Amino acid sequence: xxxxxxxxxxxxxxxxxxxxxxxxxxxxxxxxxxxxxxxxxxxxxxxxxxxxxxxxxxxxxxxxxxxxxxxxxxxxxxxxxxxxxxxxxxxxxxxxxxxxxxxxxxxxxxxxxxxxxxxxxxxxxxxxxxxxxx
Amino acid sequence: xxxxxxxxxxxxxxxxxxxxxxxxxxxxxxxxxxxxxxxxxxxxxxxxxxxxxxxxxxxxxxxxxxxxxxxxxxxxxxxxxxxxxxxxxxxxxxxxxxxxxxxxxxxxxxxxxxxxxxxxxxxxxxxxxxxxxx
DNA sequence: CGGTATCCCGGTGGATACTG
DNA sequence: CAGTATCCACCGGGATACCG
Numbered sequence: 219x220x221x222x223x224x225x226x227x228x229x230x231x232x233x234x235x236x237x238x239x240x241x242x243x244x245x246x247x248x249x250x251x252x253x254x255x256x257x258x259x260x261x262x263x264x265x266x267x268x269x270x271x272x273x274x275x276x277x278x279x280x281x282x283x284x285x286x287x288x289x290x291x292x293x294x295x296x297x298x299x300x301x302x303x304x305x306x307x308x309x310x311x312x313x314x315x316x317x318x319x320x321x322x323x324x325x326x327x328x329x330x331x332x333x334x335x336x337x338x339x340x341x342x343x344x345x346x347x348x349x350x351x352x
Numbered sequence: 353x354x355x356x357x358x359x360x361x362x363x364x365x366x367x368x369x370x371x372x373x374x375x376x377x378x379x380x381x382x383x384x385x386x387x388x389x390x391x392x393x394x395x396x397x398x399x400x401x402x403x404x405x406x407x408x409x410x411x412x413x414x415x416x417x418x419x420x421x422x423x424x425x426x427x428x429x430x431x432x433x434x435x436x437x438x439x440x441x442x443x444x445x446x447x448x449x450x451x452x453x454x455x456x457x458x459x460x461x462x463x464x465x466x467x468x469x470x471x472x473x474x475x476x477x478x479x480x481x482x483x484x485x486x
Numbered sequence: 487c488g489g490t491a492t493c494c495c496g497g498t499g500g501a502t503a504c505t506g
Numbered sequence: 507c508a509g510t511a512t513c514c515a516c517c518g519g520g521a522t523a524c525c526g
Contacts, residue, residue, distance in 0.1 A: 235445055239413065244391065244463045252500075257378060260492055270508055280372060281444045286509060296476025307507045308506085324465045329378045331458045336377035336450055341427035342430025388519075404488055415520060419488060442526085443487040 250295050255280050255288045257325055260314065263298065264322045267313035297321060384429050389414050389422040391459055394448065397432065398456045401447035431455060 239245055250256060255277065262268060262276050277309055289312055292298035297318035303309040314322070384390055389411065394408050396402060401467055408419055410469040423446055426432035431452035449454070 243466040245388075245467040246470060247462070247473070248386065248391070252382065254379075257382070282509080283501085283511095284499060285497085289422075294477055294480040295473045297473075297479075302508095306506095308509095310508060317469060317476075320469065321465065324461055327458055328381070329463055331455065332377040332381040335451060335454065336380060338430075339381070339429045342451075343428055346428040346430075363512095415487080417521090418519060421519085436488095444488060474502095 222243050250297075251321070251325070252287055253291070255284055256292060257328075259285075259292065260318065260321060260325055261329075263312060263318070264313045265288065267301075267311045270310050270312070273312065292318070329352055374428075376485065379437075384425050385455070385459070387422055387425065389418055390426060393419075393422055393426065394431065394452065394455060394459055395463075397446060397448045397452070400446045401435075404444050404446070426452070 258275065258277055258280075262273060268276070270282075270289075271284065273289075274280060275283060277285065280288075289300070290300060292313075293300050296315055299315050300311050301311045301313070303311070330335070377378050382408075383475050385394075391413055393407065396407060402410070404416075404419065404423075407423075408414060408416060411419065414422075423432060423434070427446075430449055432446055435445045435447070437445070
């Protein structure tokens with residue numbers, strides 16, 4: 219039988235979708251920016267260049283592993299530039315690239331929306347969680 | 353000795369940070385909206401009410417588990433309203449709430465930024481990945 | 487048709503220790 | 507000070523099967 223089963227068709231559709239999703243610009247951006255620390259980092263760097271250690275202090279709570287990792291991702295995407303000054307001990311500065319700076323307003327819009335509506339959301343959650351179980 | 357060790361201090365700081373992060377509106381919003389499907393879902397619902405099955409078709413690739421799960425989260429946050437019409441078989445419609453609709457422009461801004469700059473990002477990645485290993 | 491319940495895998499991200 | 511290397515716990519999310 220040449221007819222595909224429902225399973226086969228779904229798997230096929232999913233493959234197609236995967237390709238589509240992988241190409242989706244928004245998802246690709248979210249993969250980097252949607253991370254736990256990326257947003258905070260871009261925000262912190264919006265004020266100007268910062269050293270690794272300064273960021274650790276400002277972001278408070280981030281492990282140096284995640285800090286380095288997130289900075290690498292942002293650097294890879296061309297949002298942040300890493301500058302090494304060879305001295306002892308070595309000095310490393312991070313700053314937003316022009317591309318990175320164009321992202322700041324977008325993130326701030328998201329932040330503004332969040333701060334404006336967080337109460338409504340929290341209220342909605344309370345109501346939802348208190349909803350009759352039947 | 354009443355003096356705290358460095359470990360203790362760091363753990364303490366992290367606890368404080370945790371409380372702070374947990375309260376951060378942006379992070380709370382991202383927890384819901386940053387999900388793999390939430391954005392696409394809000395976008396799909398921006399055009400009007402849709403049934404569960406319709407969404408499965410439109411979003412193409414989402415499992416019904418994730419669809420239901422994501423819709424629940426959005427409903428819990430008051431962004432989506434779920435309407436059950438008791439008939440056989442039962443009919444369920446989803447639509448954006450007024451609050452949910454205010455999120456649409458913000459998401460679109462993010463989408464626009466992504467589509468505008470995705471090429472630059474992709475280029476940056478290529479350059480970064482091709483960078484001299486030394 | 488819409489939803490729930492399980493099981494399971496992989497990625498994210500935290501702790502810790504070590505290098506230059 | 508900045509970064510790398512492990513190890514590991516947790517959770518998002520996919521597959522599958524079953525309910526109303």
